[in-house]
Amino acid sequence: MTTDTQTPGGAPTATSGRPAVSRTTRGARPGATALSRRETRAGYGFLTPWLIGFLGLTIGPMLISLYLSFTKYNIFQPPQWIGLDNYVRMFTQDQVFLKSVGVTLQYVLIGTPIKLAGALAVAMLLNYFTRGSGFFRSAFYAPSLIGASVSVAIVWRAMFTTGGPVDNSLSFFGIDLGGWVGNVDLAIPMMIILAVWQFGAPMVIFLAGLKQIPTELYEAAEVDGAGPIRKFWNVTVPMLSSVIFFNLLLETIHAFQVFGSAFIISNGSGSPGGMLNFITLYMYKRGFSDGQMGYASAIAWVVVIFVAIVAVIMFRTSKSWVHYSGDSR
Template structure:
């Protein structure tokens, strides 16, 4: 009869991970320390996300269903704020219409300008770096208060723009006070700051293989045909990226419209863009519950637009190695 072998207790006990190899206690402790270190580095971001982003979002979601003026306790009113937005607030519908015009007109023009300038700068020559920096500079400034003040001074009556047009016999007066011109003025400001999408387009153009243009030359394709059949398909992922970002940014226009109109939303409410009107409802009229409902309506609309863009992108965005 065979005697049982002695158990070697000097070797550390090994545990098997679910579906994985045997792991010693030392390795488990090492993995635990690595995880703790990782969470430690993530802690500032996690605290900021839960304390400054997710927490306020959940609070505003609750306030969207209440009547709240910042000084009294919120009172639950259900969907009354949302019903009021679409049925009993003409100023709200005006702000929606103005914002949609700004997004649908300004965003395509801005992207077209960015792509056009990027194609002009997509070559190696003396001075190219200077021009790239010069065209990108307005985007570095951003939608700041100083830019809005300068822009308002330029387009006011007897300003540089008015005097320049008067030299050619065009009398338009103050764009800031003109109902028909104040929206185009803000669209021009947005288009002027095309530097960020331009740089992204430049990076995309650098990735287009020259062999494709050479093959197009052999086939006798002209400049327009090469642009339509080579450049645009190869740039489609970059176009989609810029379109998504610029559309979302356009819905958030605030500083330029607020400063140019001195916070009044004039003339005739034509600078009462969605975020400007939301701000006035929240902090001028102290209707924080109504403003919270407006914020969530904007979030839902932007999310729907993003989903639509992602769904439709399957038909026109072509990635490298795509079999379509």
């Protein structure tokens, strides 16, 4: 469809019904494209140091360790390809490895829920009592900053040894347990207490999530006659489910990586009775103490794959109990 229009000189011209594109608009497109390209190059330029570090310090070592896991390698001699022998040995011949897996799972399955429960309880108290909350937030968060240090592990060992403060305090109340460090039955509880003591990081995240819950929901629950327990299960937990899932995922992965405290407390041996021989400590001993770097690489990849499977299961099951803002469920 065309229409006749009058030019300034009086001559009619035919124009289509399509909107006219000015020369200014047509001329701006190449400039905008050039600007976009410059911004893209600048972005990649700023990312280059991180990419170099990621490829050289993360992906590269991971690929090398994957290759070494199929070899017999003791650092001093060239690696010898042995295929799946390391993995077969790990699950069929190495009873110490299987015990270290059991010790690690015991620590993760017991310590992580207790740590998160304590963090949530303290976060709810700080959310309810606002006076002095800033000081207590800092005080409770401090152990998370220094919890993995060597000095804390040394102090922890001194506290739970025979004749230490914990032993003397329990003896005062007639409970004679002796030192926890050398007790097979108390070594894991000692490590769990150390993990729970470092609840500051998840507590801060819980506290931030609690402050985002609308107070109108609690007021509506009170109108319906709900008590504190019902308000906790019907309001707090559903509204905080995404934060609970986030903390649960991070703390589970972190628990599988426990090493420094177990190494210091057990003097690198995993004693007593192998109850502190967590899988990371066992991997370290095989790689650096025994010189079996290929076997240690295989253990590392088994840990990576197992933790990845646990993470996938957690993400899949989270769909049934984790609720996000705006979710129709």
